[in-house]
Structures are given as C-alpha cells and as structure tokens.
Amino acid sequence: MGRIEINSIMNAFEFVKPDIQSMEELIREQVEDNHPELAIALDLLLSSGGKRVRPTITILVGKSLNADYQRVITMAAAIELLHTATLVHDDLIDGSLLRRGAPTLNSQWSPSATVLTGDFLFASAAKLASETNSIDIMKLFSKTLRTIVNGEVSQMFAIRCKPSIDEYYRRIYAKTASLFETSASAAGIISESDPAIIQSLAKFGREIGMAFQIIDDILDFNGDSAVLGKPIGSDLRQGLVTLPAQFFFADFQTHPLVKKVLEFGCLKDENEIKSLIEAICDSSAIEKSYSVAEEFIRKGITALTAIPETMERNMLTNLALSQVNRDR
Amino acid sequence: MGRIEINSIMNAFEFVKPDIQSMEELIREQVEDNHPELAIALDLLLSSGGKRVRPTITILVGKSLNADYQRVITMAAAIELLHTATLVHDDLIDGSLLRRGAPTLNSQWSPSATVLTGDFLFASAAKLASETNSIDIMKLFSKTLRTIVNGEVSQMFAIRCKPSIDEYYRRIYAKTASLFETSASAAGIISESDPAIIQSLAKFGREIGMAFQIIDDILDFNGDSAVLGKPIGSDLRQGLVTLPAQFFFADFQTHPLVKKVLEFGCLKDENEIKSLIEAICDSSAIEKSYSVAEEFIRKGITALTAIPETMERNMLTNLALSQVNRDR
Numbered sequence: 001m002g003r004i005e006i007n008s009i010m011n012a013f014e015f016v017k018p019d020i021q022s023m024e025e026l027i028r029e030q031v032e033d034n035h036p037e038l039a040i041a042l043d044l045l046l047s048s049g050g051k052r053v054r055p056t057i058t059i060l061v062g063k064s065l066n067a068d069y070q071r072v073i074t075m076a077a078a079i080e081l082l083h084t085a086t087l088v089h090d091d092l093i094d095g096s097l098l099r100r101g102a103p104t105l106n107s108q109w110s111p112s113a114t115v116l117t118g119d120f121l122f123a124s125a126a127k128l129a130s131e132t133n134s135i136d137i138m139k140l141f142s143k144t145l146r147t148i149v150n151g152e153v154s155q156m157f158a159i160r161c162k163p164s165i166d167e168y169y170r171r172i173y174a175k176t177a178s179l180f181e182t183s184a185s186a187a188g189i190i191s192e193s194d195p196a197i198i199q200s201l202a203k204f205g206r207e208i209g210m211a212f213q214i215i216d217d218i219l220d221f222n223g224d225s226a227v228l229g230k231p232i233g234s235d236l237r238q239g240l241v242t243l244p245a246q247f248f249f250a251d252f253q254t255h256p257l258v259k260k261v262l263e264f265g266c267l268k269d270e271n272e273i274k275s276l277i278e279a280i281c282d283s284s285a286i287e288k289s290y291s292v293a294e295e296f297i298r299k300g301i302t303a304l305t306a307i308p309e310t311m312e313r314n315m316l317t318n319l320a321l322s323q324v325n326r327d328r
Numbered sequence: 329m330g331r332i333e334i335n336s337i338m339n340a341f342e343f344v345k346p347d348i349q350s351m352e353e354l355i356r357e358q359v360e361d362n363h364p365e366l367a368i369a370l371d372l373l374l375s376s377g378g379k380r381v382r383p384t385i386t387i388l389v390g391k392s393l394n395a396d397y398q399r400v401i402t403m404a405a406a407i408e409l410l411h412t413a414t415l416v417h418d419d420l421i422d423g424s425l426l427r428r429g430a431p432t433l434n435s436q437w438s439p440s441a442t443v444l445t446g447d448f449l450f451a452s453a454a455k456l457a458s459e460t461n462s463i464d465i466m467k468l469f470s471k472t473l474r475t476i477v478n479g480e481v482s483q484m485f486a487i488r489c490k491p492s493i494d495e496y497y498r499r500i501y502a503k504t505a506s507l508f509e510t511s512a513s514a515a516g517i518i519s520e521s522d523p524a525i526i527q528s529l530a531k532f533g534r535e536i537g538m539a540f541q542i543i544d545d546i547l548d549f550n551g552d553s554a555v556l557g558k559p560i561g562s563d564l565r566q567g568l569v570t571l572p573a574q575f576f577f578a579d580f581q582t583h584p585l586v587k588k589v590l591e592f593g594c595l596k597d598e599n600e601i602k603s604l605i606e607a608i609c610d611s612s613a614i615e616k617s618y619s620v621a622e623e624f625i626r627k628g629i630t631a632l633t634a635i636p637e638t639m640e641r642n643m644l645t646n647l648a649l650s651q652v653n654r655d656r
Contacts, residue, residue, distance in 0.1 A: 034474070035481040089447060093440040112421040112484060115443055119417060119477045122447070126454055126470035135458060138466045142454035146362070149448045153363040156440060 012056055012315040019059045019073060020052050026077045030124040041105060041117045045084050048102040049229075053212070054183040055080045057316065061184050061201060064312040067191035071132045075186045078128035078141065083179060085121035086148055088114060093156070094238065100328075101229025136189050140182055147178040160239025161266040163249045168242065172213040173206070180209025193307075200306030207300030208320045214293040215323050217242035222281050227328045233277045239266045243292060247285035255279065293324055340384055340643035347387045347401060348380050354405045358452040369433060369445045373412050376430040377557075381540070383408045385511040385644065389529060392640040395519035399460045403514045406456035406469065411507060413449035414476055416442060421484070422566065428656075429557025464517050468510055475506040488567025489594040491577045496570065500541040501534070508537025521635075528634030535628030536648045542621040543651050545570035550609050555656045561605045567594045571620060575613035583607065621652055 024046060031039040055076035062072030090096075091104040092114045098104065106114040122145070129141040151174020158167065184205030188198040217235060221244050225232045235242045241249065252258050257276045260267065267273050280286070297320050304320075307313055352374060359367040383404035390400030418424075419432040420442045426432065434442045450473070457469040479502020486495065512533030516526040545563060549572050553560045563570045569577065580586050585604045588595065595601050608614070625648050632648075635641055 034478045037485055038481060089443055115417055116477055116481050122450055123470055123473035123477050130466040130470050133463050135461050135463055138458040142451055142458050145451035146455060149444055149451050150362045153444050157365055
C-alpha cells in the first residue's frame with residue numbers, strides 16, 4: 001500500500017536472538033532465592049510472546065558502539081523487566097483479560113498478588129539497572145519510570161472521549177516513547193559516547209517509540225483480533241481518543257456519531273461503537289495516521305545517522321521502517 | 329514497669345525537626361510538574377502523623393559521621409518515600425481503612441489510583457536515591473525494595489494461623505528491619521566510612537528494626553486503639569502469628585483456644601478472637617516479647633559503638649532504648 005520499502009537484509013530480531021536469550025536467562029535469575037510464586041509469574045510473563053523490541057534496540061545500539069557486552073545485556077534486561085512491570089499493573093488497572101492472546105496475570109491471580117508481582121518486577125528492574133554501575137543510567141531509569149507512571153495517572157484522571165491532539169502526543173510519549181528513548185540512549189551511556197551522540201540516540205528512540213505507539217493505535221482499529229490476541233477497538237471503548245480517531249473527529253464533525261461523542265461523551269451502545277470503528281477504518285484517518293508514524297520514523301532514522309554506519313545500525317533502521325508493516 | 333531507663337537528654341525527634349522539614353520539602357518537590365492528584369495524595373500521606381523514625385536514623389548517623397548534608401537529606405527522603413510507597417500498596421492489599429487514625433488512601437481512592445500512586449512514590453524514591461550519586465546506595469536501595477516486596481509476597485502466600493518462630497523473624501526482617509538496616513548503613517556509605525563501620529551500622533539498624541517491629545506487634549495486643557489509630561488484634565484477625573502469640577501458643581498448648589487454632593486453623597468467632605487476645609495480654613507472653621525486643625536493642629546499641637561517640641550517637645542510643653516505652 002505504498003508503505004516505505006525495506007531492504008531484505010538479515011532480520012534484526014533473528015540477529016539478536018542469542019543476546020535476547022542471555023537477557024532472558026539473566027531475568028530468570030532474578031527470581032531465584034525468592035518466593036516460588038514469583039518465578040511462576042515471571043515464567044508466564046516471559047513466555048507470553050512479547051516482541052522484545054526495546055531490549056533489541058538496546059542491544060543493537062550497544063553493538064554498534066562496541067559497548068561492554070555484559071552491561072548492555074544487563075540494561076536490556078532492566079528495560080524489559082520495567083516494561084513487563086508496567087504491563088502487569090496496567091492490565092490490572094484496565095481489567096484486561098488478554099494480552100498477546102494469553103491470559104493476563106490479573107485474570108488468574110488476585111489483585112493483591114498482581115500488585116506485588118508488579119512491585120517485585122520494578123524492584124528487580126532497578127536492581128539490574130544498578131548493576132550497570134552507572135549513576136547516569138540509574139537517573140535515567142528512575143526518570144523514565146516516573147514519566148511512565150505519571151502518564152498513567154494523567155490517563156486515569158483524563159476526561160474520556162474528549163479529543164485533544166496535544167494530550168494524545170503527551171500521553172504516547174509518557175506511555176511508550178519515553179522507554180524507547182531510554183532503550184537507545186542507555187546503550188550510548190554505557191558505551192561512554194559523547195553527549196551529542198547520546199542525545200541523538202535518545203531522539204532516535206523517542207521518534208521510533210512515538211511511531212510504535214501510533215501503529216499500535218492504528219492496529220486497534222484495523223488489526224485482526226486473532227493476530228493481535230486482544231479485541232479490536234479497546235481504546236475507544238475505554239474512552240481513549242487515539243490518532244485515527246483524532247483525525248476522524250477533526251475531519252468529520254458532521255458525522256452523526258462524532259456529533260454525539262463531542263456533545264454527550266463516550267458512546268455506550270455497542271452497535272454505535274462498532275459502526276464508529278468501521279467508519280474510522282473506511283476513512284482517510286488510517287492513512288493519515290500511517291503518514292504521521294512514517295514521519296516520526298524518518299526523523300528517528302535521520303537522528304540515528306549520528307552514530308557510525310555498522311551492520312547493526314542498518315538493522316536498527318530496518319527495524320524502524322518495518323514498524324509500519326507489522327500486523328501485531 | 330522495669331523497662332530500660334532512658335537518659336533525659338534532648339529528644340532525637342526534636343533535634344532533627346529542621347532536617348526532617350528540609351526532607352519533607354524535598355519530598356513535596358518530587359510531585360511538582362506531575363499530575364495534581366499525586367500532590368494531593370502525597371499531602372495526605374505526609375500529614376498523617378508518621379514518626380519519621382527511619383529518616384531520623386539516617387540523619388543522626390549522617391551527622392555523627394559528618395556526611396555531606398544534602399546527600400543525607402536526599403537519602404532520608406528516598407527512604408521515607410520508599411516506606412510510604414510500601415504502606416500505600418500494603419494498605420490496599422490488606423484492605424486497611426485506617427492508619428495512624430487517618431483514612432488510608434485506598435479507603436478514599438480507587439484501587440487503580442492507589443496502585444499508581446504507590447508506583448509513583450517508588451519511582452520518586454528511586455530518583456532521590458540516584459541523586460545521592462552513589463552506585464552502592466542504588467544497589468542497596470533496590471536490594472531493600474526487593475527484600476520488602478518478597479517478604480510481602482511470602483506473607484500473602486503463607487498458611488494462616490500457623491505458628492513458626494523462624495518464619496516470624498524472617499518476615500519482620502523483610503518487612504521492617506531491612507529498611508532500618510538501610511537507613512543506618514546508607515548514611516555510612518554517604519560518609520565514605522570503612523566497610524567494617526558500614527557493617528556495624530547495618531547491624532545497628534537491623535537489630536533496632538527487629539525490636540521496632542516486635543514492639544509494634546506487642547502494641548497490636550496491649551495497645552490503646554485510640555492512641556494507635558487502628559483496631560487492636562488486627563494481626564491475629566489476618567491470621568498472622570506475631571511474637572506474643574508465638575510465645576503464648578508454645579507455652580499454653582492445652583489452652584482450649586490454642587488447641588482449636590493448632591487443630592483447625594484461624595478462629596472465626598469474634599468472641600473467641602477477643603478472648604484469645606485477652607488471654608495473651610494477661611500472660612507472660614507480653615513480658616517475654618518485651619525481653620526479646622530489649623535484647624535486639626542491646627545488640628543494636630553495642631554495634632553502634634563502632635562509630636565515634638557524639639551527641640547524635642547518644643541520641644540514636646536513646647532513640648533505640650525509647651522504643652520499648654512507646655505507646656504508638
């Protein structure tokens with residue numbers, strides 16, 4: 001559909017597979033000597049088929065810059081665990097029963113056990129981050145955690161079904177792009193790169209993270225629920241106006257359902273919700289959203305040229321470009 | 329009642345009041361530029377009349393060792409915030425409605441808001457700890473957080489109403505003594521003391537922390553619920569066999585209610601629970617528990633003699649001794 005072309009070089013995810021395995025071993029080691037139920041929970045979470053895109057970025061940036069391998073793997077593990085911890089608390093808060101087709105922890109455990117498992121994962125992520133022996137990493141790590149949680153708090157208290165493009169971009173930065181930013185820049189810090197390089201890496205991660213979340217938000221409209229492993233339209237049902245809906249609401253203000261939402265707030269009738277989702281899918285809002293994501297990806301890739309061209313850098317570029325074509 | 333005598337020198341809590349105020353200002357600054365509801369929550373939590381015993385230890389140890397003032401205050405703030413974060417999630421998990429006579433956050437907010445507020449406090453505590461610019465502090469901080477959460481997980485999955493003295497000591501170390509240990513030793517790390525001194529400070533904090541929790545557990549039997557600001561006997565009602573109950577169960581195995589618990593598990597009848605609490609209060613179990621607490625305090629005070637005798641060290645000694653006389 002006219003999406004950006006991708007060079008057919010080796011897939012980044014295939015390339016980092018052994019590194020991701022080392023990372024997962026390190027993650028599993030974190031629960032040894034602790035309560036056995038935590039190991040069970042971690043196993044469930046690790047086997048649930050996440051794409052590991054954040055640690056993949058850390059590892060590829062680290063390899064591009066010849067950063068110390070063990071510290072890079074340790075940081076990658078910290079980032080993946082932090083991400084997992086936020087998902088555990090998020091799913092509990094949203095009452096989500098499925099993620100990537102697998103039952104969420106909160107669908108099987110008590111709220112208490114779910115809260116504490118998330119806390120333990122946060123603590124373990126902090127422990128791993130501290131094992132990089134870099135105070136700059138620790139500062140970045142805790143700043144990112146605060147950004148993510150503050151974003152979740154803002155989202156919780158936000159007025160439902162009220163379009164605001166500024167709020168949307170703020171939200172997806174906090175929710176997703178901030179950790180992508182950290183995934184890339186942390187590897188720069190470990191390699192002791194110049195501040196300007198670290199800034200460029202942060203920009204790369206941030207822009208790619210924005211694109212990543214926009215694609216997620218598009219797939220929540222036009223994706224295949226069987227492939228995604230979760231129902232379609234969940235954002236709209238939660239009252240979150242993501243980018244496709246923002247465009248649709250701005251462009252079709254006379255559409256009866258748009259008028260209804262703008263006047264009375266969230267739709268409650270399931271048929272109306274479905275018909276609004278269909279209308280958005282059939283409109284130019286989807287293409288427009290893809291274009292915005294592509295623009296973020298282009299800016300990210302440009303920022304990445306600050307580091308030397310290596311095979312790993314090319315993989316990062318392709319990883320970024322491939323986002324627009326993913327179906328889950 | 330024959331408890332250890334305390335020298336009537338200046339009260340430690342009075343002495344550190346200006347420092348605690350600086351610490352509280354620093355804590356309040358952490359919520360600026362974040363979501364306004366977080367500031368409201370933090371205000372509620374800070375004004376709820378905690379004793380600030382942990383940061384008081386950090387500050388007094390820091391002053392004894394001439395540690396950098398700003399770093400000590402920053403660490404004290406990190407410790408108090410970490411403590412507050414664990415209380416927020418604990419009260420949610422236990423469904424507690426009152427703490428220190430004030431409504432808990434979970435009694436007024438949704439579970440989701442309570443979870444996220446706790447997460448934000450964890451993140452802010454980690455941020456402050458990282459601002460001490462010491463990787464050893466960060467390692468200690470994340471280790472302590474893991475210990476506390478792992479202890480809570482073990483407590484949640486533990487069999488109710490089953491006396492085990494080993495499990496009791498493990499639990500109160502994880503729940504309370506580990507953070508006291510960190511409160512004292514962190515100030516030693518900041519002052520760049522010898523490892524042997526830091527070890528002694530850790531021992532001081534650990535022993536005092538054990539005593540502190542035992543006194544809390546005694547007060548849950550013989551305290552005044554109006555002074556405590558929470559109902560009496562809450563541990564036993566939750567199925568937790570604390571030290572007074574451990575002694576009573578060991579010494580009075582033929583007592584009909586003890587036999588009932590050992591055979592059938594937790595009591596359900598409110599009159600039976602009340603009568604068991606009364607029997608424990610009237611028994612030697614309370615005095616025995618005080619003696620154990622005093623022994624921990626003596627060991628803690630001995631460990632503290634590793635640092636030079638200063639006014640602040642004497643205050644720490646008195647602070648430790650005064651634990652057995654507190655009524656809340």
